[in-house]
Amino acid sequence: MPRPDELPTATNFVRELVIADNESGTFGGRVQTRFPPEPNGYLHIGHAKAITVDFGIAAEFDGVCNLRFDDTNPDTEDTSYVDGIIADLAWLGFPIEGEPLYASDYFEQLYDWAELLITKGLAYVDEQDGETISAQRGGYGNAGIESPHRSRPVDENLDLFRKMRAGEFGEGSAVLRAKIDMQHENMQLRDPVMYRIRGVHHHRTGALWNIYPTYDWAHGQSDAIEGVTHSLCTLEFDSHRALYDWYLAQLPLPFEAPRQTEFARLELTHTVTSKRRLAKLVEDGTVDGWDDPRMPTLRGLRRRGYPASAIREFCNFIGVSRTNSRHQIELLESFVRTELNRTALRRMAVLRPLKVVVTDWPTDAAGEPVVEMVELANNPENPDDGTRMVPFSGVFHIEQDDFMAEPPPKYFRLSPGREVRLRGAYFVTATGFDTDGDGNVVEVQVVHDPETRGGNAPDGRKVKSTMHWVSAAHAVDATVALYDRLFSAEIPGEATGEAFDDLNADSREVLTGAKLEPALADARPGQVVQFERLGYFAVDTDGPALFHRTVGLRDEWANIQKRS
RNA sequence: UGGGGUGUGGUGUAAUUGGUAACACAGCAGUUUCUGGUACUGUCAUUCGGGGUUCGAGUCCCUGCACCCCAGCCA
Numbered sequence: 047m048p049r050p051d052e053l054p055t056a057t058n059f060v061r062e063l064v065i066a067d068n069e070s071g072t073f074g075g076r077v078q079t080r081f082p083p084e085p086n087g088y089l090h091i092g093h094a095k096a097i098t099v100d101f102g103i104a105a106e107f108d109g110v111c112n113l114r115f116d117d118t119n120p121d122t123e124d125t126s127y128v129d130g131i132i133a134d135l136a137w138l139g140f141p142i143e144g145e146p147l148y149a150s151d152y153f154e155q156l157y158d159w160a161e162l163l164i165t166k167g168l169a170y171v172d173e174q175d176g177e178t179i180s181a182q183r184g185g186y187g188n189a190g191i192e193s194p195h196r197s198r199p200v201d202e203n204l205d206l207f208r209k210m211r212a213g214e215f216g217e218g219s220a221v222l223r224a225k226i227d228m229q230h231e232n233m234q235l236r237d238p239v240m241y242r243i244r245g246v247h248h249h250r251t252g253a254l255w256n257i258y259p260t261y262d263w264a265h266g267q268s269d270a271i272e273g274v275t276h277s278l279c280t281l282e283f284d285s286h287r288a289l290y291d292w293y294l295a296q297l298p299l300p301f302e303a304p305r306q307t308e309f310a311r312l313e314l315t316h317t318v319t320s321k322r323r324l325a326k327l328v329e330d331g332t333v334d335g336w337d338d339p340r341m342p343t344l345r346g347l348r349r350r351g352y353p354a355s356a357i358r359e360f361c362n363f364i365g366v367s368r369t370n371s372r373h374q375i376e377l378l379e380s381f382v383r384t385e386l387n388r389t390a391l392r393r394m395a396v397l398r399p400l401k402v403v404v405t406d407w408p409t410d411a412a413g414e415p416v417v418e419m420v421e422l423a424n425n426p427e428n429p430d431d432g433t434r435m436v437p438f439s440g441v442f443h444i445e446q447d448d449f450m451a452e453p454p455p456k457y458f459r460l461s462p463g464r465e466v467r468l469r470g471a472y473f474v475t476a477t478g479f480d481t482d483g484d485g486n487v488v489e490v491q492v493v494h495d496p497e498t499r500g501g502n503a504p505d506g507r508k509v510k511s512t513m514h515w516v517s518a519a520h521a522v523d524a525t526v527a528l529y530d531r532l533f534s535a536e537i538p539g540e541a542t543g544e545a546f547d548d549l550n551a552d553s554r555e556v557l558t559g560a561k562l563e564p565a566l567a568d569a570r571p572g573q574v575v576q577f578e579r580l581g582y583f584a585v586d587t588d589g590p591a592l593f594h595r596t597v598g599l600r601d602e603w604a605n606i607q608k609r610s
Numbered sequence: 611u612g613g614g615g616u617g618u619g620g621u622g623u624a625a626u627u628g629g630u631a632a633c634a635c636a637g638c639a640g641u642u643u644c645u646g647g648u649a650c651u652g653u654c655a656u657u658c659g660g661g662g663u664u665c666g667a668g669u670c671c672c673u674g675c676a677c678c679c680c681a682g683c684c685a
Contacts, residue, residue, distance in 0.1 A: 058623085084684085086685085118684095119684060119685075121684085175683095176682075179683080180682075180683095184612095185611075185612085185681055187611040187612035188611075188612080190681090221683055223683095230613090231612055231613045232613060232614075233681045242683035243683080260682090260684085260685090261684070261685045265685085281615075281679070282679055282685095283685090285679065286680085287614095363633095363634070364623065364634095365623045366623095368615070369615095369616055369622090371622060371623090372621085373621075374622075374636070376635060377622070377635045380636090392645080422644095426643095426648080458646070468644095469645070470644070501644050502644075511646075512643095512644045513645090576645085576647085578645050578647080579646080580647095581647095600647065601646075602646040602647085604646090
């Protein structure tokens with residue numbers, strides 16, 4: 047199978063567009079993009095796609111991609127998000143050099159340009175309230191009504207606008223509007239608001255400004271100031287493009303006007319990515335925080351153990367199109383498995399322990415059970431990772447799932463009278479078992495074949511199953527958190543219209559009695575290892591007393607059970 | 611309701627720009643295997659519906675249909 051970084055990257059319409067621009071010399075062969083998050087939340091998997099597209103296109107054509115914070119709305123923005131976004135970006139593999147850019151750095155230029163529009167008779171101050179303005183905008187197919195202030199003289203507009211800036215008007219008492227066309231079929235062009243009055247503290251400009259530009263007035267102009275050529279954004283801005291172009295056409299730009307191109311945002315099954323919903327999950331305590339391993343945030347995925355490279359490869363692979371779609375989260379998981387299969391060290395851990403006693407196990411001179419060390423590969427996919435020694439003795443734990451008193455067809459694991467292999471150790475055969483009052487198996491007795499030491503039978507006989515195990519006397523205790531989809535429905539909210547109706551109440555199962563092989567005591571925070579036959583598990587930030595299941599292994603037995 | 615956008619297998623993305631549907635995931639059937647993992651092999655669509663142009667259409671034309679976006683002083 048081709049390694050992820052060798053997988054063919056399909057072309058896409060954005061790349062084709064840039065190539066065409068370069069051939070026609072539209073931007074003089076220059077390519078510049080930008081990634082423009084608003085600092086009011088943390089980055090999530092959807093941003094990861096935008097990031098790989100924005101940075102990827104720039105890199106591919108030897109251009110630059112700047113990180114620019116779109117901090118035009120002080121109501122919700124905060125420096126802590128700025129720092130968080132920069133950190134997440136670096137983790138994903140896109141460290142920024144030097145200082146990031148901010149739309150707020152251009153407030154003065156934006157203001158000057160606004161006065162220019164007023165002077166040209168293309169903008170006016172409107173003192174009507176929001177509801178009135180909204181009502182006058184009309185509706186789809188319905189006429190708009192012009193504001194009574196629409197035709198006030200330039201001087202009056204200028205005077206009013208300067209007073210807005212000076213803080214002489216109260217919050218919400220006036221706005222600056224572009225004078226375009228109240229009958230336009232594109233609602234975005236029905237005299238959009240350019241500035242609103244806000245009396246709140248801005249995370250960078252403090253109390254300097256009383257007025258703040260809207261997204262539409264700030265974004266294209268910021269692109270132009272920076273020399274962006276290809277302004278890539280998501281589909282919902284399609285109807286804003288006409289406005290983007292209109293503003294730019296009225297201004298004396300230092301560069302050729304940038305051009306906006308929209309593509310579909312990334313949606314995943316069983317996942318929500320709207321900031322509002324993610325914030326609510328945190329606020330309601332449904333999850334532990336923005337970095338809860340169940341969150342689709344970059345910090346959540348990171349804590350869960352998702353390798354940044356796997357996320358990048360996934361984003362590169364899914365392509366860029368204009369089709370609204372939702373990718374199966376299984377595809378992302380397959381990229382995670384592919385990467386982890388190559389890189390994760392193998393270890394043995396028993397999540398739900400069942401005690402097994404080897405009744406014919408030898409004792410030493412002191413009458414203690416003999417302890418043998420068996421050698422196991424750290425990663426069969428990568429011999430360079432070497433081997434480790436694991437203690438084996440007469441009492442050990444296996445997975446409760448790995449023994450059945452009455453095995454169904456196709457069940458290959460341990461059951462009375464059946465012989466299986468303990469990975470790297472011995473062939474054992476079950477001779478008996480004990481149950482508690484409820485009929486649960488609480489102990490299994492086995493006999494071992496000394497000839498099979500190391501895991502192979504000299505007579506060449508085969509067993510159907512190889513199982514993992516952990517010596518009881520040497521086991522390290524740990525807690526393991528198993529995760530399932532946060533939302534049980536493929537499309538959260540599809541049935542009822544409310545995503546939270548589809549919350550999976552069992553998205554986390556915490557197992558406190560897990561038994562680990564000794565080597566795991568040295569696992570580093572954040573390290574991801576494979577628990578053999580179970581899946582990949584990430585060491586918690588606080589150390590190996592807690593593991594998070596990143597993703598399970600593909601499970602043929604589970605499929606067989608599902609079918610019957 | 612006006613405008614804009616999008617329809618290719620179960621899912622997502624391709625198709626040398628009119629030349630006989632590719633890749634991945636999922637599924638199914640096998641091979642290999644000291645992980646029921648990995649790896650490998652095979653199998654799984656005629657391109658939203660209906661017309662038309664053409665030797666030839668996923669690509670062009672006509673006509674329906676479905677879904678998404680736009681009426682924040684959010685981005």
